Amino acid sequence: MTQHSQIETLSRRSALKGFVTIAGAAVTLPALGSLAACSSAPTSLEGLMPLVRGIADRIIPQTDTPGAVGAGVPDYVAAVFDAHFTADQQSDFAGGLEAIAAFAKDEGVTSFESADADKMDAALAKLAAGEGSGSANAAWSELRDLVIFGFYTSEEATQELSYEEIPGRYEACLPLSEVGRAWLDRGV
Template identity: 40%
Template sequence: MNPAKKPETPTCLNRREAIKCAGMVLGASFLGLSMTSVMDAQTRRSINRFNPRYLNRAQLKTVSAIAERILPATDTPGAIDAGVPEFIDVIYGNFMTDNEISVFTQGLEQMDSVSRKGHEASFASLPTEIQDGILRKIAEEAKRSQDSFFRMMRDLTLLGYFTSELIGTEVLKFDPIPGMFRACIPVSEVGDTAWTI
């Protein structure tokens, strides 16, 4: 040891500072992983540039085709434009239970199996009219089951679509700092368009 240098004494944290630091580390690690993943999925626009983290490429193509048939692009952006397939990939890998993953994966396999059996092509490569027919048939079957793939896919598509930045800021009205709350007003006063919040 160099005699000219004094050994450093460790600084002690008091209890309040230790709890505060531990809470920040725990909160940052939880929020950093899950919320960042969800936010990243919502900002991406092109399915071709997206590399899925949890679904394989074939599954992502099927998810994209189904989501786009549920919410197709018209005069407003469609599900793919809003980043719904990326959103579903993140939800699949981070938030679904084992049972939900099983139902979802089997549903994707069933979609392609039905498509190949009746039309000798994957669901994603079929014309939209045929895709719509297959989806109508599966939607009818879904009415009899509480845990159905179609119900899950529809709900995730709607959630991903309406919580996306694109839809929240460019399609729906958005006022980040709203004024006074008025509960009962005529719709014509706000422009006949639904609001984000």
């Protein structure tokens, strides 16, 4: 073997070794990054769940049909928060819920689990009217939307609404006492 062919062989080996190293790093580094993310403490609504349950119960309370809490809506809100909110959205929403708790405390509601329903309703009505801070109002609006959507896409909503996929005849004005409940004319 000549000196020239030995240099080419070493050169090819070096190139192949470099290529394998780069390809291995490209495959390994993202996996290592995801493992590092698994070790960090996950953000959750765990400490704010009593507030979420209390507000959900006031938005859709239990009557002769299950309410939002009975339909598992607080767990739905927590699942959406954990699985679909970005880190910034989680931070904003959790901060907004804390602002709602502070606003409610100023209104005389110390706990949404044990407070008087009239006091809670008055505080939530003020939030709905925009009297809270910007973050409290934004969190209230988002939570209200999540609760309503979560409830009306649950099985328990079928007990509250009657649904007929292909309705019969059209009657424009019908007393609610004849129908029994509000009707949903198409899926949510």
